[in-house]
Amino acid sequence: MIQRIQSIYLLVAGVISGGLTFLFSLWNTTQTNPTTYVIDLFTGNSILEKLVPVSFFISAFISIASVFLFRNRQLQFVMNRLNILINLFLLGILIYLSQTLSGEASVSEKGIGMFFPVIVILLLFLANRAIKKDEDLVKSVDRLR
Template sequence: MIQRIQSVFLLLVTALLTANIFIPVGSFLDSNGALYPFSPLNVNLPSAGLNYTPWGQLSLLVLAALVSFATIFLFKNRKLQIRMGIFNMLIMAGYYIVFLLFMLLTKGRTQASFQISFGLCLPLIAMILNFLAIRAIRKDEDKVRAADRIR
């Protein structure tokens, strides 16, 4: 049953979240006019002495990608598949909360401003695709229940 439309949606969610790990989600612009990219793999802001990996964001992206990929193979248990999809939506919402906290704390430590990049939109697109997958799974569940009532 991997050829179902929800499986395609979930596979796209996995691809978007995996790509978001490597794509910069924004850039810090320090007072000298230098632009420093910020991705979930690395933050490098020499003026503030920051050069590390934001593990909270990285772990949430990896977890969400793994959950969406594992959800594809739960097609025999549609109720669990729906629950995993909802859990994945919560993880992606948590990613945005952690990102916002990290950005505000970093801006508080430095005089750098932050510019948002396209990479920040990828988890939002993944959330929309995940919602569409949940909706398609619910339609399948309704069809199965309707067929069981006819028997």
């Protein structure tokens, strides 16, 4: 299970989505709340702000759960594709929120947390490629029997 490279990719994607979002900020502004973390968005005004942490946690859960689906490669592949779609949706929400910040007239800078969905999408793509390679290998061995 853990010796497969896709398991490593999925674990790293889960750690980034679930753990590192608490350590790194999404954006910094010069207003009263200078640094915004993912957990701060639970108290946001709009539903989109509340959807960001939920999407991060769903992405982390699917990544970790997908590690344990190593016996069913097809389901693992589909779960990773679903996770890629969730992260694309999350990336779109983060881009929208960063463009419509209330204090955008003042100087604001984006944090490293804004790039986490891109990194997770890349890791999930690499995991899907490795899963596809394993599936092709199993199919080629089955043909020889």
